[in-house]
Amino acid sequence: MRRFENKSVFITGAGSGIGKETALAFAREGAKVYLNDLPTQQNVQKIKEELINEGVQVELKLGDISNPEQVKDMFKDIENLDILVNNAGVLQEVSMEEITDSDWDAMIKVHLYGTFYCSREAGKLMLHQESGKIINISSDLGQLGCERLAHYSAAKGGIIAFTKALAREWGPKGVLVNSVAPGGTMTPLVERLGPEYAIEEAAKYPLKRLAEPSEIANVILFLASDEALFMTGQIVGVNGGGVMIG
Incomplete structure (x- = not known):
């Protein structure tokens, strides 16, 4: 089934992890894909x-989403x-007392400003069309908070609030606006924190x-997809049972 034939999707942070898998999945289902990441990626x-070799329509949109x-x-x-899939992100584990102004600014700019800037530009097109889907990638840590990730948790919590307001x-x-709030996911960002971090994170979830x-x-x-036409303003947890609401 090709649910996205004749559809176009813009994905930030498409060079690795969730962004990469999302781009490949949309392409397999017929979408034209705009791939965003930093020029250094x-x-x-x-x-x-x-994707071109597979006959997919694809364009690179290289640039820094924290720069309007x-x-x-x-x-x-x-x-x-x-x-629009607002996926790009950064991750840094550091204690609150050691977070510098530049650490804080970088985290907020990529996650929150980037989501805002891309949504604003995509919205110009979608509002004119009177249709569109925006999916913002937040995190279970935006709902729960986490030690040594205060700035990351704050940024992801901001995305959750932004999603609800925009919806x-x-x-x-x-224009429908929703958020996916993943739990710990084996992305390159997590892998860079080391195997011990991944093991500790996995132990927190019921699915282990x-x-x-x-x-x-x-x-x-x-x-x-058209299977979710009556969903907007939702924070969909994909977290192995780490957050249970309701």
Whole structure:
């Protein structure tokens, strides 16, 4: 089944982890894919070449999502956009008393400002079309908080609040906005913190393991599909039972 034939999707942080798996999944289901990542992320070029070889329509949109002028430039020649996945992120484990101003700024700028900048530009297209889907990648830590990740938790919590506010504002105009809140996931960001960190994280969840990026991608595609047309403002936890609400 190709749920996204003749649809276009813009994915930030598409060079690795959840972003990469999401891009590949959309491509397999017929979407035209805009791949965003930093110019220094060489892997995103390999993903583009792989998709072109498979006959997929794909364009690179390299740039820093925390820079509003670069974001405007990335969107300026896109005429129609059906789906935006705000996925790009950074991760740094550090105690609260050791977080510097630059650490805090970098975390907030990538996660929260980046989500805002990309949503604003995508919204110009989607509001004109009176249709569109925005999926923001938050985190279970935005719901729970976590020691040594105060700045990350704050940034992800901000994305959750932003998602709800935007869903209320743009829902009447045809744009649906939801968030996927993953638990610990085996991405390169997590791998860089070392195997002990991954083991400790896995032990916190009832399922006693971390998610695979493809498992998060599956939920993103569901929210982007016509199967989720009565869902907006939702924070969908894919967290192995780490957060149970209701």
